[in-house]
Amino acid sequence: MHATEIAEILNRPLSQELLARELTRLAYVAKDGTPRNVPIGFTWNGSQIVLCTTTNAPKLPALRHNPAVALTIDTEAFPPQILLVRGRAELDVVDGIPDEYLQSSGTYKMTPEQRVHWEAEVRSLYSSMVRIVVTPTWVKLIDFETTLPSAVEELIQQRDQRP
Incomplete structure (x- = not known):
């Protein structure tokens, strides 16, 4: 997928909402060799998706x-x-807590007091973290109104070609 097509899709209002x-x-x-799929907080910096994790996370060696x-953001x-x-993960060990980790957790529903306590706990627990930076190499936006999964598009085409 060409970079301009990726940028066009990611700059659509719905993509920005999802990001x-x-x-x-x-x-x-x-x-x-088996697949894994884990929920994880993230931030979008305008060109990359940044995820943060512990330095001992099982996903890092993989x-x-x-x-x-x-x-998948949905x-x-x-x-x-x-x-x-889709993209490739670049790993970056960071001393302390990456700003992106605190930003990605900023949307959680916490009272100001809970936020202060949570951040103090985070800072006491992690002396370093790993930033997982993903630069998109392929994207697809599906809204089921203007865009559909490719398999559904194929079925519609087949249906429309029937006599």
């Missing part, structure tokens, strides 16, 4: 071995709105 959500599902291949990932309401992203 402002708090959770994505990160899919990757584990070291044993991502070092095979950095190919897929992300809604729960009908019709679902879905942003699918």
Whole structure:
């Protein structure tokens, strides 16, 4: 997929809404060769999706071995709105707490007091974290009104060609 097409899709208003959500599902291949899919907080910096995790997370050896990932950001309401992203994970160990981690957790519903307590706990627990940076190499936006999954598009075409 060409970079201009990726940018056009990611700059659509619906994509921007989805990129402002708090959770994505990160899919990757584990070291044993089986698939994994984990929910994880993220931030969008305008060109990359940034996820943060502990330095001892089981996903890190797998991502070092095979950095190919897929992300799903979606809604729960009908019709679902879905942003699918593929890319390669770049890992960056950071001393302390990455700003993106605090930003990605900023949308959680917490009282100001809960937020202060949560942040103090985070800072006491993590001396470093790993930033997982994904630059999109393929994207698809599905809203079930103007865009559909490719399999559904194919079925519609087949139906429309029937006598």
